[in-house]
Amino acid sequence: MTILALETSCDETGAAIIVNGQIKSNILASQAKTHLKYGGVVPEVAAREHVLSIIPTINLALKKAKTKLAEIDYIAVTKGPGLMTSLMVGVDTAKTLGLTLNKPVLPINHLEAHIYANVAFDKLRQHKSLIPERSRRVKFPAIILIVSGGHTMLVLMRGHGQYKIIGETVDDAAGEAFDKTARLLGLPYPGGPHLSKLAKNGNPHAFKFPRPMINSDDLNFSFSGLKTAVLYEVQKLDSRFRGNGQRGKLKANLAASVQQAIVDVLIAKTEQAIKKYQPKTIMLGGGVAANDLLRARYKLLAKSYQLSVSIPPLKYCTDNAAMIGLAAHYKLLTTHYPDAEIVRSRLRPKRRSKLPTKTFVADPNLALA
Known part of the structure; x- marks a missing residue:
């Protein structure tokens, strides 16, 4: 095929x-x-x-x-x-x-x-179902954290094509918070990777930023308040950013603190979902899944609950x-x-296409990596 x-x-x-x-x-x-x-x-x-x-x-x-x-x-x-x-x-x-x-x-x-x-995977490890061998180790149900510049959501996946959105952002996406902070700090596009690189040299506890909805009873996210807090902090420190001396260190500290706040929320909400839905696997997806801190803490979260974890290359x-x-x-x-x-004429692109929820009848042996 x-x-x-x-x-x-x-x-x-x-x-x-x-x-x-x-x-x-x-x-x-x-x-x-x-x-x-x-x-x-x-x-x-x-x-x-x-x-x-x-x-x-x-x-x-x-x-x-x-x-x-x-x-x-x-x-x-x-x-x-x-x-x-x-x-x-x-x-x-x-x-x-x-x-x-x-x-x-x-x-x-x-x-x-x-x-x-x-x-x-770059190399095929086949078996009779033509699925990479590793994919049979991880079983459903799975919880997936999808994080990008436009979306932040938690998805419960009980099988192929069986999705239930159990939490999502009520305003801005996590990736947008990364990008907005990067622009405020004068970092080039695309901002997220540059912010993460800068954060490696900073103190994640230097600035006390809010963790919106981290203790809410639901699994939803909010990042607009964090974006506003970052804006006010940058404005307050603007004269110091323009000066010499500690300018680079201040920017690194702010980047690290924002990154810490975002990842804290993402991990906390995923942990809430684990406790509620008892998955066998947790997975990451989306552009923000490339963030080193998120990847490391996601693996630690899985280990603490003895769950299988899958993160894309x-x-x-x-x-x-x-x-x-x-x-x-x-x-x-x-x-x-x-x-x-x-192809028929009814096939059209959709700017706000939702994650499909219709159940497909699948081989019960199939499982994601």
């Missing part, structure tokens, strides 16, 4: 070839340098860059995988959530290829794909086409995939 996967939800143009669950190629055309001068992603610019990059990216993915277009069995594409103008490029390309090749096009939810980034945390293809692969292994279709 050979899948061509496309990802254009934001500012990364991705194409990947997945063969029987193995990543044969995963090509990414990044727009980070293009958007650097704007301090963030400009949707119109992103869409134009996708148009320029999508065909060369597909061709490179096919070449690296030593696969011909005629050998493709399915085309998987991100349908949302994301920037509408960016999504349209990927969806329209997939529809065109589907019509030309007479192949089914599989619309994939971007958030669901972040979950399946947990099964991303760093290169599969951020947006990529491989995770789109892997999500499609697992769906196709189920006995029923109602979204698989020869």
Whole structure:
């Protein structure tokens, strides 16, 4: 089973070839340098860059995988959530290829794909179900913390396609809090990774920032209050930031303190979910899953409750086409995939696409890594 996967939800143009669950190629055309001068992603610019990059990216993915277009069995594409103008490029390309090749096009939810980034391996370890061997060690139910610039949520996963959102942000996402702080500190785009790097040299206890909703009875998140507190602190220290001497240390301390506050909340809420739902596995997904502090503390949390833990390799945390293809692969292994279709006009991108909750009838032996 050979899948061509496309990802254009934001500012990364991705194409990947997945063969029987193995990543044969995963090509990414990044727009980070293009958007650097704007301090963030400009949707119109992103869409134009996708148009320029999508065909060369597909061709490179096919070449690296030593696969011909005629050998493709399915085309998987991100349908949302994301920037509408960016999504349209990927969806329209997939529809065109589907019509030309007479192949089914599989619309994939971007958030669901972040979950399946947990099964991303560069080397295939096959068994009879064509699933990497490691994936059989971890069983459902699982709790997944999805953390990105646009989303922060806890998901209970009882099986393939069986999702229940048990907690989510009521305002801003954790990734947005990282990015906003980075901008306030004058760090370049993309801000999150630069903030985390700066935080390594800082004291995480130097500033006392709030941990919104950390003790609430529900599993929801809030980061708008933290963003406001950071803004006020930066304004108060602005003259010191502009001066010499301790400027660098102050910025590092503030970065470390903000990071600590965000991760404290994420870990606390995940622990609440563990106590309530008694999962066998906890997993991470989304761009913020690349954060070193979060990864380390997530592993410690799993160890303290004697749970299996799965965290995607760093290169599969951020947006990529491989995770789109892997999500499609697992769906196709189920006995029923109602979204698989020869392209029809009703296939449209969705800016606010929700995590699917419909249950798919799956092989009970399948489990995520």
